Amino acid sequence: MGEKKKEGLGWMEWLRGWMYIVYEMLFQRIMASHLQSPLHLPPVNHLTCIVTGSTSGIGREIARQLAESGAHVVMAVRNPKAAHDLIQNWQNERTGVSLPLNIEVMELDLLSFDSVVRFADAWNATPRPLHVLINNAGIFSIGEPQKFSKDGNEEHIQVNHLAPALLSVLLLPSLIRGSPSRIVNVNSVMHYVGFVDTEDMNVVSGKRKYTSLIGYTSSKLAQEPGGFGLQVMFSSVLHKRLPAEAGISVVCVSPGIVQTNVARDLPKIVQAAYHLIPYFIFSAQEGSRSAIFSATDPQVPEYCELLKADEWLACAYISQDCRPTNPSEEAHNIETSHEVWEKTLEMVGLPADAVERLIEGEEVTCKYGACKG
Secondary structure (H helix, E strand, O other): OOOOOOOOOOHHHHHHHHHHHHHHHHHHHHHOOOOOOOOOOOOOOOOEEEEEOOOOHHHHHHHHHHHHOOOEEEEEEOOHHHHHHHHHHHHHHOOOOOOOOOEEEEEOOOOOHHHHHHHHHHHHOOOOOOOEEEEOOOOOOOOOOOOEOOOOOEHHHHHHHHHHHHHHHHOHHHHHHOOOEEEEEEOOHHHHHOOOOOOOOOOOOOOOOOOHHHHHHHHHHEEOOOOHHHHHHHHHHHHHHOOHHHOEEEEEEOOOOEOOHHHHHOOHHHHHHHHHOOOOOEOHHHHOHHHHHHHHOOOHHHHHHHHHHOOOOOOEEEOOOOOEOOOOHHHHOHHHHHHHHHHHHHHOOOOOOHHHHHHOOOEEEEOOEEEEO
């Protein structure tokens, strides 16, 4: 008889996950006490960096600090006017600095796969290399009813995992031009209590009652190097599928527990708790450090290659104190990770061999448009 398919986290896994989250909140500031804020950066004048969701919170800090350190930053945002206003404010604050910030704005709506494909096509059509893609944009609509994008996906799963996964794959030609280059996925400590059911990623079957917490934690598990659990699993398979000669590193990062716009969706009592314990919770500037570190530190690609050579199950995961750590136990599940990979490519309309074909410079046609290598 075949082994019964796992349908959720065991209570011990769930308890361990929550204990880890509480521990992280209480001690993250102590663990990261060796870090400067803002983070001291190596020379980045040669880097071109795309940062999604860069008009607020952690993304805004990432974009600003990279730009002020000399990088060419592309703010990939849903609201271009807000981005242009921010850039103007940043320029105005730089009194006495002759060189303007090297920032451009491009429209990107992660709730629309068509928008993702248009963005990738527009960028790939230029000869410019891409050195760093930072998938920062994310949502966590606590307490909200289940919502679906026009593409038919639960919103957390689309914004936190599917759209960044599609963007990462479609931008591979430009990342190869910029090699050595990096994909940095901003994940969440909440993936430790996430579970991925590859047969019900949109949580519509009725097997699990939908809550915004399930949508968020599951999305982060997949993404994590994607929701956020999905992100991790997808990233791990992508990391393995990219040949060393492509020169692309894949990293997932935890920003820690941060006071950002996510808190605006929290219940009033939880918002009150956020304000009562400011010592424990990072500012957006502090929360941006792990992503900026992963995007710029010269040792990160070496670490990624070491993991690949050792056939490590998960991709590189950098914690809020800018040190390598392990993602959740569930993120190491090889079988589920490959199921997540296959299901994700299917849901975003890409062929199973999209990565291999794009690396070879071939054209890949997806359901939402064409992307040429």
